[in-house]
Amino acid sequence: MTACDTCLVRNRAICGSLESEELEVLNKLGRRHRIVRGQSLMWEGDDSLLVANVIEGVLKLSTSMGDGREQIVGVVYPSDFIGRPFGGKSFHTVTALTDARVCTFARKDFDQFAREHPDLEHKLLQRTLTELDRARHWMLLLGRKNAREKIATFLLEMSARLADGGCVDLGPLDRFELPFGRQQIADILGLTIETVSRQLTQLKAEGVIETPDRRTVVILDRDQLEEMTDSAE
Amino acid sequence: MTACDTCLVRNRAICGSLESEELEVLNKLGRRHRIVRGQSLMWEGDDSLLVANVIEGVLKLSTSMGDGREQIVGVVYPSDFIGRPFGGKSFHTVTALTDARVCTFARKDFDQFAREHPDLEHKLLQRTLTELDRARHWMLLLGRKNAREKIATFLLEMSARLADGGCVDLGPLDRFELPFGRQQIADILGLTIETVSRQLTQLKAEGVIETPDRRTVVILDRDQLEEMTDSAE
DNA sequence: GCAGCAATTTGACGCAGGTCAATGTTGCGT
DNA sequence: ACGCAACATTGACCTGCGTCAAATTGCTGC
Numbered sequence: 001m002t003a004c005d006t007c008l009v010r011n012r013a014i015c016g017s018l019e020s021e022e023l024e025v026l027n028k029l030g031r032r033h034r035i036v037r038g039q040s041l042m043w044e045g046d047d048s049l050l051v052a053n054v055i056e057g058v059l060k061l062s063t064s065m066g067d068g069r070e071q072i073v074g075v076v077y078p079s080d081f082i083g084r085p086f087g088g089k090s091f092h093t094v095t096a097l098t099d100a101r102v103c104t105f106a107r108k109d110f111d112q113f114a115r116e117h118p119d120l121e122h123k124l125l126q127r128t129l130t131e132l133d134r135a136r137h138w139m140l141l142l143g144r145k146n147a148r149e150k151i152a153t154f155l156l157e158m159s160a161r162l163a164d165g166g167c168v169d170l171g172p173l174d175r176f177e178l179p180f181g182r183q184q185i186a187d188i189l190g191l192t193i194e195t196v197s198r199q200l201t202q203l204k205a206e207g208v209i210e211t212p213d214r215r216t217v218v219i220l221d222r223d224q225l226e227e228m229t230d231s232a233e
Numbered sequence: 234m235t236a237c238d239t240c241l242v243r244n245r246a247i248c249g250s251l252e253s254e255e256l257e258v259l260n261k262l263g264r265r266h267r268i269v270r271g272q273s274l275m276w277e278g279d280d281s282l283l284v285a286n287v288i289e290g291v292l293k294l295s296t297s298m299g300d301g302r303e304q305i306v307g308v309v310y311p312s313d314f315i316g317r318p319f320g321g322k323s324f325h326t327v328t329a330l331t332d333a334r335v336c337t338f339a340r341k342d343f344d345q346f347a348r349e350h351p352d353l354e355h356k357l358l359q360r361t362l363t364e365l366d367r368a369r370h371w372m373l374l375l376g377r378k379n380a381r382e383k384i385a386t387f388l389l390e391m392s393a394r395l396a397d398g399g400c401v402d403l404g405p406l407d408r409f410e411l412p413f414g415r416q417q418i419a420d421i422l423g424l425t426i427e428t429v430s431r432q433l434t435q436l437k438a439e440g441v442i443e444t445p446d447r448r449t450v451v452i453l454d455r456d457q458l459e460e461m462t463d464s465a466e
Numbered sequence: 467g468c469a470g471c472a473a474t475t476t477g478a479c480g481c482a483g484g485t486c487a488a489t490g491t492t493g494c495g496t
Numbered sequence: 497a498c499g500c501a502a503c504a505t506t507g508a509c510c511t512g513c514g515t516c517a518a519a520t521t522g523c524t525g526c
Contacts, residue, residue, distance in 0.1 A: 061369070063369065063370065063372075063373045064373075065373070065377065065378075065463055066463050067463070069377045070377070071372055071373040071376040071377050073369035073370075073372045073373070074369065084362065084366070085362070086358070086359055086362065091366040091369060091370060092369060115355065118351035118354065121351065121354055121355060121358055122348065122354060124358060125319070125354055125357060125358045125361060126319055128358060128361045128362055128365060129317065129318070129319065129361055131365055132361060132364055132365045132368060133317070133324040135365060135368040135369055135372065136294070136296065136306035136307065136324060136325060136368055137296065137306075137324060138372065139296075139304055139306045139368065139371065139372060139375055140296045140297075140298070140304040140306070142372055142375035142376040142423065143304040143375040143422070143423025144298060144302045144303070144304050144423060145298075146512075146513090147512075147513070181473070181474090182473075182474060182475095183473085183474095189376070190375065190376025190377060191513080191514090192513075192514055192515080193473090193474080193475095194474095194475080194476085194513085194514075194515085195512090195513060195514075197474060197475055197476080198475085198476080198513095200475095201475070201476085213522090214473075214474075214521090214522080230298055230299050230300070379482075379483090380482075380483065414502095414503070414504090415503075415504060415505095416503085416504095424483080424484090425483075425484060425485080426503090426504080426505095427483085427484075427485085427504095427505080427506085428482090428483055428484075429504095430504060430505055430506080431483090431505085431506080433505095434505070434506085446492090447491090447492075447503080447504075
């Protein structure tokens with residue numbers, strides 16, 4: 001019995017495409033790792049030496065500029081794939097937002113294994129296509145939405161995304177805990193921390209949401225929130 | 234002799250992974266099309282029924298909001314791949330910016346053919362990974378750069394991108410013709426047309442660039458332009 | 467329970483870039 | 497060559513969001 005047999009994300013991660021003998025081989029190539037909150041797994045500009053599957057926890061992908069401005073370009077959850085296979089450099093830094101567990105592979109080993117297993121590459125392709133759609137969709141938010149629309153879109157996205165926590169699909173949640181602090185929300189939305197804070201207090205004042213504590217959000221009026229994502233007001 | 238044998242992008246497109254017998258099969262599935270400037274190939278939200286390779290011309294991928302705000306989320310050139318294989322909907326509209334020629338496939342046919350040809354899928358995966366890196370990098374620009382930085386980054390990117398026109402690599406060009414009007418530049422950068430215009434005239438005034446006509450740009454001081462992409466000034 | 471620190475909120479203010487409107491320029495069809 | 501329509505530039509003004517600074521909240525370890 002290998003570590004894969006008891007893996008929490010066995011069925012959802014790209015490994016799900018493999019038969020047990022091949023999984024056995026892949027298992028030998030991988031190493032399970034614990035990462036503490038705040039720790040980075042790879043850095044923007046470095047050679048891409050590692051790829052990984054997320055087993056548990058939430059991590060961010062970010063790019064930043066010389067003067068410290070940062071943009072979060074992706075958030076990964078359990079069963080998601082991290083890293084840049086097939087050559088080149090890492091284009092973003094990967095950092096744990098919560099304590100996390102990942103299953104890492106030397107990129108060279110993974111590349112070779114993937115080339116020999118078309119089903120695995122196919123799953124990876126599907127995932128990558130989905131991520132690309134998601135990234136492009138987010139570009140609309142970053143380039144064209146105002147602060148209020150950004151916050152509303154963000155809250156609804158989180159409500160949908162965090163619902164998919166395990167095997168059962170709970171549907172969009174009306175109460176959830178964000179894995180982000182205010183600064184990180186700002187870095188996702190291309191805003192400042194102050195603007196995020198002000199928009200949230202305004203939504204509270206309007207009775208659209210509630211924030212029992214810093215990280216949990218309760219959606220009181222989903223319809224109104226949905227209206228806000230598009231033309232404001 | 235098939236159309237593929239004389240294809241302008243034969244070696245650079247994903248078809249380049251195929252042997253001639255298989256190319257023959259793929260050729261039978263594809264149809265060559267002419268598209269005039271302004272015409273759209275697929276629409277945001279529609280079922281994804283087509284995929285295509287670009288043979289000639291430039292096309293934009295865009296998303297837009299109810300009130301008309303638009304964001305260009307990608308630009309494709311000859312040899313690039315268009316469309317969303319493997320299920321689902323089109324997440325963006327594809328529109329020709331110049332007269333163009335494409336080689337289209339029914340998505341169902343393409344999906345099946347791709348699944349049977351791992352080398353093709355591999356090329357597609359590589360391309361998709363590169364596009365994802367590009368999209369995420371652009372998110373930094375949209376979320377965190379100011380107008381001047383955006384324009385500078387855009388001009389340098391175009392200078393690099395348009396150089397790769399055919400077989401020979403010319404290196405970054407100091408004189409090139411944009412396939413975009415001002416509104417489209419604005420839609421790429423998340424700005425208004427007026428701001429784009431003002432920034433360009435300012436760069437002219439500073440002697441950094443020159444614009445002999447509406448669509449051609451001459452870079453006079455590349456170093457200074459490069460400095461502007463990061464912390465402004 | 468309290469000191470101390472980090473995270474968040476709130477307030478006051480300024481400016482980059484959006485909006486609206488007028489003017490200039492270019493290219494196309496007749 | 498002319499006139500029109502689309503595109504681009506310029507100007508004046510205004511506002512949403514960033515900036516800076518101070519106050520508040522909440523968490524950690526003792």
